[in-house]
Amino acid sequence: MNQDILVKAIDVTKNYGTFRALDKVSLEVARGEVSCIIGPSGSGKSTLLRCINLLERMDSGAIWVKDELIGYRRDGNNLHEISDAEISRQRQRIGMVFQRFNLFPHKTALENIIEGPVQVLGEPVKEARDRASALLERVGLADKANHYPSELSGGQQQRVAIARAMGMRPDLILFDEPTSALDPELVSEVLDVMRDLAASGMTMIVVTHELGFARNVANTVTFMETGKVVETGLASEVLSTPKSARTAEFIKAVRS
Amino acid sequence: MNVASLATQPADSKYEIAHLKLVPKRHIGRMIAAGVVLLLFAGLVRAFSVGQIEWSYVRDFLFAPAILAGLYNTLLMTVAAMGLGIVLGVVIAIMRISGNPVLSSIAIGYIWVFRGAPALLQLMLWFNLALIFPTLGIPGLFEFRTVDVMTPFVAAVLGLGISQGAYTSEVVRSGLLSVDSGQYEAARTIGMKQMMMLRRIVLPQAMRVMVPPVGNEVIGMVKLTSLASVIQYSEILHNAQIIYFANTRVLELLLVASFWYLLVVSVLSIGQHYIERYFGRGSKSIRSSM
Numbered sequence: 001m002n003q004d005i006l007v008k009a010i011d012v013t014k015n016y017g018t019f020r021a022l023d024k025v026s027l028e029v030a031r032g033e034v035s036c037i038i039g040p041s042g043s044g045k046s047t048l049l050r051c052i053n054l055l056e057r058m059d060s061g062a063i064w065v066k067d068e069l070i071g072y073r074r075d076g077n078n079l080h081e082i083s084d085a086e087i088s089r090q091r092q093r094i095g096m097v098f099q100r101f102n103l104f105p106h107k108t109a110l111e112n113i114i115e116g117p118v119q120v121l122g123e124p125v126k127e128a129r130d131r132a133s134a135l136l137e138r139v140g141l142a143d144k145a146n147h148y149p150s151e152l153s154g155g156q157q158q159r160v161a162i163a164r165a166m167g168m169r170p171d172l173i174l175f176d177e178p179t180s181a182l183d184p185e186l187v188s189e190v191l192d193v194m195r196d197l198a199a200s201g202m203t204m205i206v207v208t209h210e211l212g213f214a215r216n217v218a219n220t221v222t223f224m225e226t227g228k229v230v231e232t233g234l235a236s237e238v239l240s241t242p243k244s245a246r247t248a249e250f251i252k253a254v255r256s
Numbered sequence: 257m258n259v260a261s262l263a264t265q266p267a268d269s270k271y272e273i274a275h276l277k278l279v280p281k282r283h284i285g286r287m288i289a290a291g292v293v294l295l296l297f298a299g300l301v302r303a304f305s306v307g308q309i310e311w312s313y314v315r316d317f318l319f320a321p322a323i324l325a326g327l328y329n330t331l332l333m334t335v336a337a338m339g340l341g342i343v344l345g346v347v348i349a350i351m352r353i354s355g356n357p358v359l360s361s362i363a364i365g366y367i368w369v370f371r372g373a374p375a376l377l378q379l380m381l382w383f384n385l386a387l388i389f390p391t392l393g394i395p396g397l398f399e400f401r402t403v404d405v406m407t408p409f410v411a412a413v414l415g416l417g418i419s420q421g422a423y424t425s426e427v428v429r430s431g432l433l434s435v436d437s438g439q440y441e442a443a444r445t446i447g448m449k450q451m452m453m454l455r456r457i458v459l460p461q462a463m464r465v466m467v468p469p470v471g472n473e474v475i476g477m478v479k480l481t482s483l484a485s486v487i488q489y490s491e492i493l494h495n496a497q498i499i500y501f502a503n504t505r506v507l508e509l510l511l512v513a514s515f516w517y518l519l520v521v522s523v524l525s526i527g528q529h530y531i532e533r534y535f536g537r538g539s540k541s542i543r544s545s546m
């Protein structure tokens with residue numbers, strides 16, 4: 001496999017009962033790349049992200065992150081489902097930012113960030129706190145370290161959530177519509193943080209309806225519909241001169 | 257009407273009301289109710305004072321060594337049985353929602369059996385366990401005669417604690433269910449394993465929902481320990497009974513016991529308030545009311 005490919009998904013299929021949420025979806029993301037996934041509601045974008053970090057189990061297909069098969073261990077001609085402990089270990093390397101932030105409400109901004117490093121990675125508290133303070137500074141919230149999530153605006157909560165994901169020093173961060181739950185005037189402060197993160201070389205897969213962000217920041221854009229990848233390619237090409245009529249239609253609808 | 261014309265209104269206009277006198281609303285119903293309650297209360301006090309109660313006995317036995325020892329045993333039993341109930345409740349609730357069919361079947365079976373029989377009956381079953389299992393232990397390694405192990409204390413702790421666990425597990429389960437699924441997912445995405453996620457993220461949030469009903473159950477348990485008197489455990493009611501069998505001052509000693517129960521329950525209620533406040537940290541509704 002190419003040395004530079006960080007995420008490789010091949011023919012990922014996921015069924016909910018008889019409903020096929022993902023239908024042979026393939027995706028490649030190079031290290032340091034920002035890959036945006038766009039598509040109408042119910043097209044399977046969230047499901048794909050959730051398969052990558054094992055919040056859902058796929059029914060067939062395979063995903064590699066950093067050349068490591070996700071969810072399975074290969075042993076000759078057999079694939080073994082890995083243990084819960086192994087799943088947790090694989091997830092440590094994959095950050096996730098949710099639409100609804102999902103900060104821990106009983107912990108302050110700083111405590112939210114150090115929770116993973118201290119409890120999961122076993123980092124000394126002092127070191128974790130220093131690093132968390134630096135991360136809060138980086139997302140522009142140095143003065144909110146001791147605030148509880150309920151005392152922060154949506155945009156501030158989402159920035160803390162991004163800092164929490166970064167605190168685990170992941171290889172990759174998944175974003176599931178990180179600005180969809182925000183008031184319009186708060187969207188840009190979150191996108192700015194993500195742009196900064198992209199510039200620092202973080203590999204990111206971003207499900208979003210912010211086509212401006214996709215155009216300016218993403219390297220590749222993938223358009224999904226009804227569980228299938230309709231079109232994928234360089235961001236400039238897919239967004240400006242889409243090959244598929246459906247992609248063009250969707251882009252036009254989102255813009256207006 | 258625009259602002260300019262408002263400003264030029266004469267002072268006696270119908271919109272000028274700042275100088276009028278405010279007459280508060282009369283709560284006639286409340287006053288009548290309060291009067292009735294006071295009358296009834298006065299009647300009650302009179303009944304107690306002219307009734308067949310020797311208040312000097314109440315005063316003398318309030319701090320009698322047997323009563324205080326009984327109080328101590330009541331508190332000890334409350335702590336032990338409720339402790340066992342909470343531990344079992346948490347374990348059973350986690351088993352029930354674990355998604356492991358074996359564990360959740362065991363949990364459902366446990367709740368079914370131990371909620372199905374009166375606590376008093378369970379207590380007596382444990383106390384008489386020797387009739388089914390004359391000895392306990394692992395044959396060859398160690399063995400006890402059941403009657404030696406199954407003291408009134410042990411039987412009461414098991415009987416009360418295990419049946420309490422069935423109820424508490426449902427309280428814990430409702431607490432676990434009250435935590436948003438996004439919290440479970442956020443904990444998983446930072447690489448937490450099941451137990452750490454429950455301990456660090458889910459249970460502390462579930463506590464907010466669990467504390468009021470568990471507080472209720474602790475208070476219930478204080479009084480439920482009186483059941484242990486039937487298997488000769490020396491809790492406060494048992495000791496009060498022993499005294500009034502001897503001196504026939506039934507009502508006086510029951511009042512003594514009531515006093516201590518009421519005192520303990522009051523202290524627990526105050527404690528619950530502070531525990532609720534602690535687990536409500538970070539939550540808006542609690543903060544704004546502090």
Ligand SMILES: Nc1ncnc2c1ncn2[C@@H]1O[C@H](COP(=O)(O)OP(=O)(O)OP(=O)(O)O)[C@@H](O)[C@H]1O
Pocket residue numbers: 016019021039040041042043044045046047048
């Ligand atoms: N747990 C589930 N059980 C059953 N169906 C599900 C489940 N999760 C998702 N689905 C279905 O799978 C399809 C894809 O869902 P998904 O959340 O991936 O869409 P999406 O592209 O993220 O949409 P949106 O833009 O609304 O977030 C939807 O039709 C949804 O109803």
Ligand SMILES: [Mg+2]
Pocket residue numbers: 045046047176177
């Ligand atoms: Mg979605």
